Amino acid sequence: MVPFAYVADVETSLAFYSHLGFLATHIEQGPDGRIEWAWAQSAAPAMDGHSAAVMFGRSSEPIVSGAQGVFFYMHCDNVVALRSHLLEIGLRDGGVRVGSAGATREPNMVFALVHPRYMPAGEFHIHDPDGYSILVGQPS
Numbered sequence: 592m593v594p595f596a597y598v599a600d601v602e603t604s605l606a607f608y609s610h611l612g613f614l615a616t617h618i619e620q621g622p623d624g625r626i627e628w629a630w631a632q633s634a635a636p637a638m639d640g641h642s643a644a645v646m647f648g649r650s651s652e653p654i655v656s657g658a659q660g661v662f663f664y665m666h667c668d669n670v671v672a673l674r675s676h677l678l679e680i681g682l683r684d685g686g687v688r689v690g691s692a693g694a695t696r697e698p699n700m701v702f703a704l705v706h707p708r709y710m711p712a713g714e715f716h717i718h719d720p721d722g723y724s725i726l727v728g729q730p731s
Contacts, residue, residue, distance in 0.1 A: 593630075594663060597650035598721045601626040604647045607699075607720050610680055611665065611673075611727075613645060625649065656696045656722020663725045670704060670713045670729040677701045677717065688716045696722035 598604045602625070605615050613631040621627040626649065633643040643665065667673050678684060678701060688702035702716040714728035 593644045593646055594661070595646040595648060596661075596721070596723060597652075597654070598647050599650060599654045600720075601629050601647045601649050603720050605629055605631060608645065610677060611717075611725070612667075613643075621649070654721045656698060656718075659696065659721070659723050661723070663723065665725060665727050666730055667727055668729065670715060670727055673727060674701055674704055674715050682717070685716075685718070696724060698722055 596604070601618075605613075605626075608631055612633050612635060614634055615629050616632050617630040618626050619628040628646065628648045630644060630646050635642075645663070682699050682701045683697070685697070685700040685702040687705075696718050698718055698720045700718045704713045704715045706713050710728040710730070712729040712731050714726055717725040717727065719725060
């Protein structure tokens with residue numbers, strides 16, 4: 592299964608997800624020259640040996656960041672380095688994430704590293720430009 596996310600601007604999403612290791616491999620432009628749809632794939636293979644992928648489509652409706660009904664979970668080899676990189680490129684530090692129903696999802700934010708029992712090497716949350724929540728964990 593490949594997730595498909597409607598976004599306000601596909602180019603902005605592709606730029607954001609490139610910092611997470613995803614590169615656009617297919618794009619479709621509309622009559623106005625803007626990207627309508629894109630397939631992005633991870634450069635590194637996922638845990639099962641295959642690349643991870645995500646599709647983006649330009650939404651015809653305004654994006655309501657607090658109304659995103661899904662979140663994405665990804666693994667990486669070094670959560671400390673990835674979090675530091677995201678802060679260096681300009682994502683805002685959200686501190687400790689407080690998750691609750693109806694909580695505001697401010698875009699372009701990265702939260703503190705935590706070490707839950709199921710992911711002792713650590714994981715952290717990111718909010719992308721459209722308010723989608725991405726949880727990044729480092730398997731031991």
